[in-house]
Amino acid sequence: MHELSIAQEIINISAQYLPPYKNISVKAVKLKIGKMSNVFVDSLNFCFELLSENTPLKNAALKIQIVPVVVKCNDCLMENEITDDLIYCPNCNSFNVEIKCGNELDIEELEIEESQEEAK
Amino acid sequence: MSIITIERKILEKNDAVAEFNRNNFKEKNIFAINLLSSPGSGKTSILEKIIESLKNKVNLGVIEGDIQTKIDAERIEKYGIPVAQIITNGACHLDAILIRDAFSQLNNKQINLLFIENVGNLVCPATFDLGENIKIVIVSTTEGDDKPLKYPMAFRKADAMIINKVDLIPYLNSSIEILKNNALKINPNLKIFETSCTKNIGIDKLCEWLLDYINSR
Numbered sequence: 500m501h502e503l504s505i506a507q508e509i510i511n512i513s514a515q516y517l518p519p520y521k522n523i524s525v526k527a528v529k530l531k532i533g534k535m536s537n538v539f540v541d542s543l544n545f546c547f548e549l550l551s552e553n554t555p556l557k558n559a560a561l562k563i564q565i566v567p568v569v570v571k572c573n574d575c576l577m578e579n580e581i582t583d584d585l586i587y588c589p590n591c592n593s594f595n596v597e598i599k600c601g602n603e604l605d606i607e608e609l610e611i612e613e614s615q616e617e618a619k
Numbered sequence: 620m621s622i623i624t625i626e627r628k629i630l631e632k633n634d635a636v637a638e639f640n641r642n643n644f645k646e647k648n649i650f651a652i653n654l655l656s657s658p659g660s661g662k663t664s665i666l667e668k669i670i671e672s673l674k675n676k677v678n679l680g681v682i683e684g685d686i687q688t689k690i691d692a693e694r695i696e697k698y699g700i701p702v703a704q705i706i707t708n709g710a711c712h713l714d715a716i717l718i719r720d721a722f723s724q725l726n727n728k729q730i731n732l733l734f735i736e737n738v739g740n741l742v743c744p745a746t747f748d749l750g751e752n753i754k755i756v757i758v759s760t761t762e763g764d765d766k767p768l769k770y771p772m773a774f775r776k777a778d779a780m781i782i783n784k785v786d787l788i789p790y791l792n793s794s795i796e797i798l799k800n801n802a803l804k805i806n807p808n809l810k811i812f813e814t815s816c817t818k819n820i821g822i823d824k825l826c827e828w829l830l831d832y833i834n835s836r
Binding site: 500501503504505508509511512513516517526530535536537538584585586594604605606607608609610611612613 | 620621622623624625626627628629630631632633710711712714742743745746747768771772775804805807
């Protein structure tokens, strides 16, 4: 359940970007999550929903872009996406590869709506 | 509707504190090892064996991570080794902030080799950098030989793997060879050791490697 810590960090980081003097509701939080980042998205959604209660992020949706795992082979120099858990070059089967992406755990942007009413 | 751009790493706070820990350890000439495994694979037993073997050769220290109880810290204290216990009260992994705070209890002790025993769990601890130099994953023969395939991240991020309880192999349906092959498929660079704490198998070899590794830095 490390998704709980990750959800809390999403809320903490987002809060730093919300102007305190306005009535703002966050409609969505855009995330980039690598396939290899060890995050179970259902669990992250569940934790986020629980923790965002009583914050400006209440009812915000997590819009998650899943990033595929891409490796560059140091032997045949090909770049390929891999779809199983083994980190190898699908072209020449070498294990001498460099991971180009797939480890992301990033918060990209917030979609917000400002209410006309001033905050009390 | 408007957009606020953030573009930051979600775990950047953990990573920043991990970097602080890493620099702090380096400054104090401490080599730190993060021990990962499932519950009951023998992390504390292996630590006890390492302590028996190395306590006169290098200044040891231990940070114990558990969800509840000080049982592990009490086991280590018996050897006269500086130890700090983290009780996470339910959290399934250690993070860099917990390590920074726990290490402050050991700050005035002379330590050159610090073991961090993570919470027993092969999933969540793999995600959090603590500022360690290396990760060692322990897997016991009773857990079955498929574990590296089922929990790839822990094995991918580890520098070494210890296969513990090898003395029980005659009673089990799991194979050390298959376990090794599965682990090497996930991480071809994994250094592998075989141990039994109850039968004192493989501990010398493991300790020799540890000493060489630290001294060759």
